[in-house]
Amino acid sequence: MIKIGITGSIASGKTTASKILSYKRGPLFSADNFVKKLYKNNNFKRLLTKEFNLEKKSNLKRLLKNKILKSKENIIKLEKLIHPRVRKEMKKFSIQHKRKSKVFYEIPLLIESRLMNYFDIIIYIRAKKKIRIRRFKDRGGDLKIFNMLNKNQLSDKKKINFADHVVVNEKNLKFLKKNLLGIINFYV
Numbered sequence: 001m002i003k004i005g006i007t008g009s010i011a012s013g014k015t016t017a018s019k020i021l022s023y024k025r026g027p028l029f030s031a032d033n034f035v036k037k038l039y040k041n042n043n044f045k046r047l048l049t050k051e052f053n054l055e056k057k058s059n060l061k062r063l064l065k066n067k068i069l070k071s072k073e074n075i076i077k078l079e080k081l082i083h084p085r086v087r088k089e090m091k092k093f094s095i096q097h098k099r100k101s102k103v104f105y106e107i108p109l110l111i112e113s114r115l116m117n118y119f120d121i122i123i124y125i126r127a128k129k130k131i132r133i134r135r136f137k138d139r140g141g142d143l144k145i146f147n148m149l150n151k152n153q154l155s156d157k158k159k160i161n162f163a164d165h166v167v168v169n170e171k172n173l174k175f176l177k178k179n180l181l182g183i184i185n186f187y188v
Contacts, residue, residue, distance in 0.1 A: 002102045002187060007110035008125030009156060010149050011132040013169035017125045018106035020180050026102035029093040031086050038085060069144055075152060083113060111159045123183060124163035126156055127170050
């Protein structure tokens, strides 16, 4: 099994790239999708409510967002609750698909979490900050959250050192697809 990690900075196009790469080639684990499910889990909601001293009846994500914006320590605290669960689910996914020739993993903080040795190939999706801000805002994102999350990540320059392939995603979907298929076809 070849484990292919797809990563990049916030709003760089990781999800789109992951779907293109994995389409009819192998199963895809998305850390973001797992985290979305986690936020719907009642036990996890109770844990967050307790750990962050939140009101039980209010909008959990909104309250967490406010806590995170107030203090960087809160994002670290949140990551300590989320990351071990993501890793556990990732390992479960790998075991479940161990007979597949290629398995894909979309992991936003792959390098920040020091998961490089877990993958055979790392593909880094890159885009200029102004493009990423526009994409983030187009999806309804808050600029303050973007800046806080972006600041919490390593720079492109540092992350690229750990990548086997770098794909610049600043043009259209057709261009992105062409570049990604050029890479993945090398491993067929």
